[in-house]
Amino acid sequence: xxxxxxxxxxxxxxxxxxxxxxxxxxxxxxxxxxxxxxxxxxxxxxxxxxxxxxxxxxxxxxxxxxxxxxxxxxxxxxxxxxxxxxxxxxxxxxxxxxxxxxxxxxxxxxxxxxxxxxxxxxxxxxxxxxxxxxxxxxxxxxxxxxxxxxxxxxxxxxxxxxxxxxxxxxxxxxxxxxxxxxxxxxxxxxxxxxxxxxxxxxxxx
DNA sequence: ATAACGATTAGCT
DNA sequence: GCTAATCGTTATA
Numbered sequence: 001x002x003x004x005x006x007x008x009x010x011x012x013x014x015x016x017x018x019x020x021x022x023x024x025x026x027x028x029x030x031x032x033x034x035x036x037x038x039x040x041x042x043x044x045x046x047x048x049x050x051x052x053x054x055x056x057x058x059x060x061x062x063x064x065x066x067x068x069x070x071x072x073x074x075x076x077x078x079x080x081x082x083x084x085x086x087x088x089x090x091x092x093x094x095x096x097x098x099x100x101x102x103x104x105x106x107x108x109x110x111x112x113x114x115x116x117x118x119x120x121x122x123x124x125x126x127x128x129x130x131x132x133x134x135x136x137x138x139x140x141x142x143x144x145x146x147x148x149x150x151x152x153x154x155x156x157x158x159x160x161x162x163x164x165x166x167x168x169x170x171x172x173x174x175x176x177x178x179x180x181x182x183x184x185x186x187x188x189x190x191x192x193x194x195x196x197x198x199x200x201x202x203x204x205x
Numbered sequence: 206a207t208a209a210c211g212a213t214t215a216g217c218t
Numbered sequence: 219g220c221t222a223a224t225c226g227t228t229a230t231a
Contacts (some may be wrong), residue, residue, distance in 0.1 A: 021215090037211095044208070047209075054209065055209080056209075078209085080208070080209070080210060081208065081210050081211080082208095083210080083211085084210055084211070086209070086210085086211085100211095101209060119212085130211065131210075132208075132210055132211065133210095133211075168208070174209075175209085175210095176208090176209050176210060177208090177209050178207090178208080178209095
């Protein structure tokens with residue numbers, strides 16, 4: 001399967017909602033000793049910087065959020081609820097502290113490796129459905145934070161894949177947060193079984 | 206105290 | 219198949 005070339009830094013240096021929208025259909029690849037896993041993205045979520053009460057950058061730079069203040073095109077991996085890892089991509093201009101959370105996707109390579117990282121009996125459709133499931137399938141952990149995802153030979157990278165047309169994109173409110181819930185910054189590929197909540201609509205033309 | 210969550214369970218369609 | 223409710227577990231502020 002042709003997954004295309006690695007996305008450049010310019011791809012990420014745009015506002016987070018634009019990047020989140022444009023990431024649908026793209027492919028994230030992670031290299032680990034036990035194998036490569038690639039996931040085609042079907043659900044993403046944008047986080048603005050210090051203006052966004054739902055962002056980890058809301059109260060300014062902290063040891064955890066510092067990565068988001070760096071250049072776009074790097075990974076922001078954080079640990080949540082005592083057990084989960086989640087993967088974001090830093091975007092916007094340097095210092096904007098914006099990011100896109102990768103929420104769900106379809107495993108398109110290394111399904112056996114991904115399956116071995118999940119609970120026995122997990123269906124293929126659920127392998128990378130949900131931010132922590134996606135991160136688990138890719139084998140991510142704390143050491144994957146602050147990596148350059150624009151490096152063709154990097155451990156973690158994004159490939160061009162097949163961009164999704166506007167007719168196949170739905171937008172809706174973000175989920176799993178308690179503040180600024182109503183901002184429509186969650187993007188999904190319409191009709192994809194890996195997306196759960198139906199509270200989505202067509203983006204305004 | 207709270208959290209950008211997922212697994213499980215219970216109950217319904 | 220679906221939704222709602224509950225809980226586990228620890229970094230962060």
